[in-house]
Amino acid sequence: MRPEMTAASLDTAARTSAERGALARARLLRGLLPALSLALVLLAIAWLNPRAISYFGFSLMLNLAIPIALATIAQMFVIAGNELDLSIGTFVGFVGCVTATWLKDAPLIGAVILLGSIGVYALLGALIHLRNLPSIVVTLGMSFVWQGLAILVLPKPGGKAPDWLLGLMAFKPPFIPFPIIAALLIGLIVHFGLMRTSYGVILRGSGGNPAALGRAGWSLLKTKIVLFALAGLFGVLSGMALIGITTSADANIGNGYTLLAIAGVILGGGEFVGGRVSPIGAVIGALTLALAASPLLTFMHIPPDWQVAANGAILIIVLAARVLISRKER
């Protein structure tokens, strides 16, 4: 009886190790998917217009990639905690309006306002946790608040970015366009913080299994506050970067970023529940969307009417590919 059982269990062990290999391959493929989709979009662009693949072409196409990537990272922190921020777009617009007015004319007051708005984000995290509120509705309400404040700060489009910010965003490093370097830097810094530090694991765990984390003695209130404050911080950076590029502001300037940011996180391999997010993936997702929405598409026989659809189509194609891979993973 005994040897037989051992043989059987050895057999299962062998099979599971083979299965584990397949599983690892599928997981690797899944991890590479965001990069593959970016490569695919790049190939399509190179095929349609070879001249776009140049220092100048990338600087132009990825013009708005930095603010989109920062807003996507902001959304990623919120999604890591199983919540959703529907106000990040109008928040970016509000920050933009403050940057183009207060931060230029009275830098100290401007900085205090921006820090205060990060504080508001932290408070929202606390409110959502303490009252067990649906984040979708709270941030929906906040999207009105930020938009209203933006209009109060800057009733008409205008204002001007501070000179140091203009100088920073106009930086032209040799060989590699600035947006690519910046995106890489953002991705790596957040990757280190969220994926490689012990508190980063706790933060992701608060989305993965909040009950277990709470029983292990970690404060879920604190993790939610930290996640929302980080979202606020990256929202502020996104708004400032945006104004550094556009040079002036408008109360509606960030409105499209809410949906772009959610799409970027999902394209980058993030999931809505379970704390499964990827900072580098999110940045790649943001780059893919920035390319898909870039003004260069106009020159590529894609009429402007259909540029929004291009974003939707890319999302659907990538998600379809992910389903095919996940089926293997099972």
Place this chain on the structure above:
Amino acid sequence: MTSVKSLLAKPWIWSFIGALLVWLATIAFTGGYGAGGMVTAALSLAVFTVIVGVGQMFVITLGPGNVDLSLPANIGLASAVAMKVMDGNDSMIAVGLLAALACGAAIGAANYLLIWALRIPPIIATLSASFIIQSIDISYGRGLQIKPPPGFADFANWQILGIPVLAILTVLFTIGAAIALQRMIYGRSVLAIGQNIRAAWLAGVNVGRIRFLTYTLSGALGGIDGALLAGYFRGANVDIGNEYLLASIAVVVIGGTSVAGGKANVPGVWGAALFLVLLLTMLNTFGVSAGVRLLLTGLIIVGVITAAGGQKAPR
């Protein structure tokens, strides 16, 4: 006394109390002037939020993560389709309404197809779909300046004794929706899926079919809403549905429906829609600027949801 107590225990009563308070505050400000006109205007505008709100309510009741983000794009496209089919011609009103309904239902069905085939969260499915619908609408409705047929515009603005006919019809529709929710197999299945999708499946509920029906219903209601909006505002445009993304979700939640699913409330949708419309009327009457109006609207939504509190049940 007990009847008052049981009335106060209903989750939807608070949205009506809120609407009443806002209305009283406004007529106190105007000294009683325009009190009736305000109710008429509020009823006519609330109708459009209620119609999409009911669709959104059924979708949200399906459980966490279920939400229809494609409604604004859907409303925009359906309004253009309705106006183009009617082509200013009174005899084509019914055909145009059917076309808008079919267009919306097709969008809803496509939404569920994406959710089912790609197994992606409904938020992302309806979001991707809305990007594509928006493009179709921009391309299809470009330069579209067709006025609704006079008969249809008159119908959308028709009032009997100060009560908009559209509001009366919508009340009848919501009564039907409430019966469907609480007394029919379809509604009970939606509630069951929202409470526990696995248990519902084990109990023999055809989960796939019910979810398909629900997304199609939400799409169809968005389509009919688009046609009615184009009639009421005398013309279609791409942005006509924009405010209904936030509004449809807000009325569902303020109206006492659980975001976690499995608990829906039809009367609350009416109360919340009236509350939101009257709130805007009040802020306009007070003469506040656009910025302050948005700011206060947002703060009040956050305040109401904080006061109402979340669900104790685990997510």
